[in-house]
Amino acid sequence: MKHRWLIPVAVLLPLSMHALDDAVKARVETITIHADEVTPLHLRPEFESVIHMPEAVTSVVLGSPGLFQAEHNEGEPDYVYVKPITQGPAQSNLLIATKSGEHVTLELISDGSADAGSAQPIDFLIEYHASQGFLISSDRGTFSIANEPNGNGNSAPGLTKHTLSASMSEVSTASTALGAEYDQQVKINAPDWTKWEGKQIETSIGDIRQWNNQTVVSYSIFNSSNQPVEIVPPQIQITGRQLKKKKKQGKGIISDQLEIREYRLSATRLEAGGRADGVVVFDRPNFKQSTEKLFLQIAQANQVDRPILIRLPFTPPIAGRKEP
16 A cells, blocks of 8 residues: 555655746735826736725726636625636736726736746736825926835935925815815705706706816716616817818818816716716816817716717816905
């Protein structure tokens, strides 16, 4: 009996040593949500990666369902599980939306069944944290709260202690102002709803103010139907500019999307009779043609090609001033 056991043990021992040599490199990341950033997620066949969001996930959209699998369970509303389902190299994208309107975009990258030593480390866990505020600088860039003094006590490159302190103060002020506008809109018990033909939702515009060269718009959405509806993030459109064409074709009208700096939306999924309140901040152009008009664009997820366009004033009241 003893001689029968010696052969399997002799075979298993080198196999175990080979498995240790091929151990994968795992990585865990903590990331702050920024709507304009794409997070690379390195995957590998036979391994599942976890994405932890700061709140409940409402929708998951996968670019290539034939190459990757993304799962979201209502029993674990904050988690999304992703893995490749092909043995070869593959790439795709993944979009995740949460109940407050936060959106993240990930680039899925799988090296395929490559040797562990030559493959990229696998992202076993990505944990997202909600962004804490926003600031628009004079060069139209976005201030990042991550720019803090390093371990040596020195400020991050390009930021002196004075400018860093001033920037943090402005971030706090902007966040407070945005929160005040949002809170004011939430407290309106009976907004003046506008119905739209062929839509499940009704809308109401609240306060519209100008912050320096930016415009802030408060609004509410009401699901007047007996079915749930999902809302996509707001957009700002400027339209009315004429495009010159050949004489036989006449003139065409074109529209552009303006950059949104910050927005807050209480919910993206509305049950029957449900309400969502939101605030959007965008960069208003310094001038426009007489034929151009500004619109707040709100769309249902199942009708993104037929959005609701709500006319906005080009020159709203300045924040902090009482109009006569």
